[in-house]
Amino acid sequence: MSVKFTLDAKDIELLEPKLQRISDQSEKVLNEILHEFGLETVMSRITDLIPVSNIDKKHAKSSNPLRNITFNLGFEVLPKKPYAYLVFPDKALGTSQGNAAKEFMVQGLESSTNLIMDKINEEIDKLIKEEF
Structure with missing residues (x-):
């Protein structure tokens, strides 16, 4: 059980005019946003949604139960082995x-997903403004 976030061709196509303006930095910037903001956001949202049973024990929700795998232009979130x-x-x-x-x-x-895409657009817009 895992979920993967990747920038697909449609996402890249929508971002393309902006990415061309920062072409030498685009891949690095996208990976930084995805691997920091994106991961943090997704893992936090998943953890918030994890149900808590009535059993008196340490629950996954309060135990940092997720791990991640990062890759170029994306990441995967999955439970740690004990969870x-x-x-x-x-x-x-x-x-x-x-x-x-x-x-x-x-x-x-x-x-x-929308938060991540908004953050990507926001950060790219900042870089474009800095150049001019």
Whole structure:
């Protein structure tokens, strides 16, 4: 169970006029925004959506349960090994069968996408203004 954020061809096409103006910095800038702001935003949103059971124990929600893998123009967020059980409430499997799937991984990613794209546009606009 994981979610991936990547800039696809459509995203790049929409950003292309701006990226051309900072061409020598564009890939570096995009990766910095994605690997810092993007990851932080997505991981925070996913964690906020993780359900807490009634069982008296240390819960994933308050335990920094996620890890990430970064790659060029994207990243992947997945649970750390001790929290692999999060797949059950996320997908309504195993002991969560019969319950509605929580889908907190996908919802966390989807609720972050516009924020990430806004941040990319904002940071690129700043760089363009600095050049002129």
